[in-house]
Amino acid sequence: MGAEQTPTSGLDSGTITELESSLRGGLVTPDDESYDETRAVWNGLVDRYPTLIVRCNGAADVAKGLAFAAEHDLPFSVRGGGHHQTGSSTVDEGVVLDLAEMDTVRVDPRRKIAQVGPGCRARDVLQETQHHGLATPTGSAGDVGVPGSTLGGGIGWMRRKHGLAIDALRSVDLVTPEGELVHASPERNEDLFWAVRGGGGNFGVVTNFEFDLYEVGPIVGGLGVFYPGDEAATVLAAYDELAGDAPEEVTTLALKGHVPDLPPMPDDLVGEDAVAILGCYAGDPEAGMDALQPFREISEPLLDMSEPMPYRQLHELGTMMFPEGRNYCHRSCYVDDLSEELIDAIVDHADEAASPLAGVGVWQLGGAIGDVESDATAYPHRDAAYMLTVEANWDEGDDDANLEWARDGDDLFRSLGGYGAYGGFTGADPRTDEDVTERVYGDNVDRLAEIKARYDESNALDRNVNVTPADD
DSSP states (O other): OOOOBOTTTOOBHHHHHHHHHHOSSEEEOTTSTTHHHHHOOSOTTOOOOOSEEEEOOSHHHHHHHHHHHHHTTOOEEEESSSOOTTOTTOOTTSEEEEOTTOOOEEEETTTTEEEEOTTOBHHHHHHHHGGGTEEOOOOSSTTSBHHHHHHHOOOOTTHHHHOOHHHHEEEEEEEOTTSOEEEESSSSSHHHHHHHTTSTTSSOEEEEEEEEOEEOOSEEEEEEEEEEGGGHHHHHHHHHHHHHHSOTTEEEEEEEEEOOSOTTSOTTTTTOEEEEEEEEESSOHHHHHHHHGGGGOSSOOSEEOOEEEEHHHHHHHHHHHSOTTSEEEEEEEEESOOOHHHHHHHHHHHHTOSSTTOEEEEEEOOGGGGGSOTTTSSOOOOSOSEEEEEEEEESSSOHHHHHHHHHHHHHHHHHTTOBOOOTTOBOOOTTOOOOOHHHHHGGGHHHHHHHHHHHOTTOOOOSSSOOOOOOO
16 A cells, blocks of 8 residues: 555655654644644635644754755745735645744843844734833734734834834844855845845745844833714824824824724724824833824814823734734835825725725834935835825625725825835735735845845745846
8 A cells, every 4th residue: 555645735644754753843734633723824814724834943944844845846835923914924735834933032131132033923022122121113013923024124113213123123044945044134145134124035034033122111102092084084184294293203103994893992982983093102101192192182082092001002902903813905005295185085995995894094104214225125115204005804794895995995096196015015815916026125126136046046935025036
């Protein structure tokens, strides 16, 4: 009789056992009780069935997983937090390199530096750094994985004061598709270090991030105010004026949608059409509340929850607003100003959403983000005033209708001056194979392609906003 076969892979049990015995971590197969839990990702729209999930516990496990996938001609993906909405961290009938167990955070409070493993989420980093009153830029929700958010740029809650996550990045260690462990920093492999700061997971599997830390928190001035939806155009116009005058310590986000069903929202307001303005002041909380006060006085609010709050709590609000397992398709573009026509389009499109959970976000940029030249890192969109996000979120209903609403909003805002896209918000539309590479990387794409050819000539790392290696 032939060797025993696993359900979909054609791999014999001896081959799988040999791989498992070579790992410090573990291996999850479709026969394991933990398989369905382990394969699940944040976006409920994504439902894939990998053949093997390698629970990596170190760079050697990563290299062995990569070698195994190459030897058996299997597609593979790299999973940090599993939060990327396109489902790039998982794969059908292939190998998932799951980095969740590599979640160590080591803080040097004297030097204000942190070493962060690729299995960490934003909350893991903040848990350790906020103990010392320190933080590094992370994604805006506590459950966002560090690798995906950082490598794409990292647009967080201290962005206007301290820049993007990539601006705090000191170095990375990564494993190339060939299994080589490489260190990249301003002093070593400078081209690779340039590329990973905004170029996504195109060049290797990062096994350690080294970040600068800044004095932020543990208490910050917090902004959370909801205005009536029928005043949305007036509120957004006033928001634009206030955002333009705000000090760089202030970072805000306006969201046209509905009052979410979350504590401590009063029951009688849940579901009300509204414009929310959320944000924080990365500095002294008392000075922060003064600086945020004008955002609270635009009109008579439905609800004002603004107060000094733990910096970590701001991120947990994002986790609650976008829970794991819901369906998501978020698209994005950048704009240089909020014209009256654009504001009207934001309000009208939000009102036409296919789900009451959906909304359109206006992310204030500027400040320290623009202090870096657009070609100094792979992330090119340094000069934009705002990022617009078309946020389709739904638990039940017509998937096609929600996906179309997200696409239509993206197209609408581009017709009114929107450009580019953020690598973290490119949309997850299973009906299309859309190429957004030029949008995300802009004028930096050619240099990225040259670096890609040196570190991943075969384009093995293609489950991302993919850069095609340059020809010789």
